[in-house]
Amino acid sequence: MNNERLEQQIRFISEIDKLKTINRRSYILGGERLENTAEHSWHILVLAMVLAEYTNESIDLLRVIEMLAVHDLVEIDAGDTFCYDEQGNLSKAEREMQAAERIFGLLPDDQHIELFTLWREFEERSTAESKFANAMDRTMPLLHNYYAQGRPWREHDIHSNQVHVRAAPIRDGSQTLWEYARTVIEDAVAKGYLSGAEGV
Amino acid sequence: MNNERLEQQIRFISEIDKLKTINRRSYILGGERLENTAEHSWHILVLAMVLAEYTNESIDLLRVIEMLAVHDLVEIDAGDTFCYDEQGNLSKAEREMQAAERIFGLLPDDQHIELFTLWREFEERSTAESKFANAMDRTMPLLHNYYAQGRPWREHDIHSNQVHVRAAPIRDGSQTLWEYARTVIEDAVAKGYLSGAEGV
Numbered sequence: 001m002n003n004e005r006l007e008q009q010i011r012f013i014s015e016i017d018k019l020k021t022i023n024r025r026s027y028i029l030g031g032e033r034l035e036n037t038a039e040h041s042w043h044i045l046v047l048a049m050v051l052a053e054y055t056n057e058s059i060d061l062l063r064v065i066e067m068l069a070v071h072d073l074v075e076i077d078a079g080d081t082f083c084y085d086e087q088g089n090l091s092k093a094e095r096e097m098q099a100a101e102r103i104f105g106l107l108p109d110d111q112h113i114e115l116f117t118l119w120r121e122f123e124e125r126s127t128a129e130s131k132f133a134n135a136m137d138r139t140m141p142l143l144h145n146y147y148a149q150g151r152p153w154r155e156h157d158i159h160s161n162q163v164h165v166r167a168a169p170i171r172d173g174s175q176t177l178w179e180y181a182r183t184v185i186e187d188a189v190a191k192g193y194l195s196g197a198e199g200v
Numbered sequence: 201m202n203n204e205r206l207e208q209q210i211r212f213i214s215e216i217d218k219l220k221t222i223n224r225r226s227y228i229l230g231g232e233r234l235e236n237t238a239e240h241s242w243h244i245l246v247l248a249m250v251l252a253e254y255t256n257e258s259i260d261l262l263r264v265i266e267m268l269a270v271h272d273l274v275e276i277d278a279g280d281t282f283c284y285d286e287q288g289n290l291s292k293a294e295r296e297m298q299a300a301e302r303i304f305g306l307l308p309d310d311q312h313i314e315l316f317t318l319w320r321e322f323e324e325r326s327t328a329e330s331k332f333a334n335a336m337d338r339t340m341p342l343l344h345n346y347y348a349q350g351r352p353w354r355e356h357d358i359h360s361n362q363v364h365v366r367a368a369p370i371r372d373g374s375q376t377l378w379e380y381a382r383t384v385i386e387d388a389v390a391k392g393y394l395s396g397a398e399g400v
Contacts, residue, residue, distance in 0.1 A: 003380070006254075006380060013343070014343065016243070016246065017228060017344075019239075020235065020239045021230060028220045029217040038242050039239045042219075042239065042242035043213070043220075043238065045242075046216065046270065050209050050212065050307070062261060062262040069242065069249065069265075070246065070249075143213070176206070180203070180206060
């Protein structure tokens with residue numbers, strides 16, 4: 001085989017297998033183990049397929065799905081930074097930028113640029129596609145933690161105001177899903193899955 | 201929340217979390233555990249994104265990716281039938297049809313039909329999109345088993361002619377990738393990862 005381009009693409013595909021070993025803080029719904037980032041990526045892109053009708057603005061669904069498929073690849077090098085870890089989040093941007101350069105850099109130049117651009121677009125949350133993609137990425141953990149009866153929230157002593165702030169970007173992607181998310185948070189507090197807002 | 205449609209969609213999303221518990225016969229590349237079908241689905245749809253340029257016919261990539269994202273959901277009920285298990289494959293079609301009816305049937309009617317149609321299209325391998333999607337689904341295990349130095353092949357006493365037959369549909373989706381697959385199989389035999397064709 002003398003096809004350097006294809007060999008580069010296959011090396012990238014082989015490298016990203018490592019995303020299956022990156023554990024998140026959430027559990028799979030049976031609760032028997034933590035969820036990894038590869039299966040999470042699959043789950044949120046199916047979420048986008050199924051909920052696309054609720055987007056605030058019209059979107060290119062292929063772009064949303066491609067964005068969701070690759071947006072967490074940086075965790076192969078940078079790890080999964082817990083969203084409520086203030087210290088970890090200070091260095092997150094720099095660690096993830098270096099990771100994006102290395103991992104997307106395994107691809108031929110044109111695809112390197114294409115996927116790096118998708119990743120940055122997701123992070124910047126300025127286009128209709130990235131707003132909706134981010135809404136999916138925020139909706140899923142909320143549902144997941146709710147169905148796990150709040151286990152990750154309780155394990156990490158998270159309060160409802162933190163969950164509310166974390167979920168707020170859902171509104172930029174979908175007003176309908178934001179209203180739904182608020183009822184889920186309220187219901188989680190009512191059921192004791194989540195502590196009420198601190199100091200309230 | 202009084203939105204039965206959205207509630208149905210969320211129930212579907214919650215149900216398909218179970219795909220993360222369905223193990224395949226292949227290992228993740230580090231070799232420490234079997235791969236599950238959810239993370240496999242993610243991996244092959246990224247493969248499709250990266251290798252789309254090699255398709256024999258022009259394709260609607262969104263349709264290919266959506267197909268790959270949902271084509272294995274039937275395994276939640278029907279399990280992963282090992283491709284070289286002749287007995288299991290006799291009952292596979294009927295088990296998977298029932299599973300598709302139940303799982304896609306959790307969705308509102310329009311989406312039930314849409315995703316069921318995608319699943320059947322994948323199985324029938326008659327459109328350009330399904331031929332390419334199937335090529336992705338056959339390329340990935342070949343690469344995976346090759347990078348695992350043939351461990352699943354050796355564990356199940358698989359010969360190169362079986363792998364060759366299993367990989368053959370790659371040709372219908374991509375002549376380029378089929379040629380590449382053949383060199384991978386030859387190289388696997390040369391390296392002792394895979395037994396040569398039985399009786400040859």
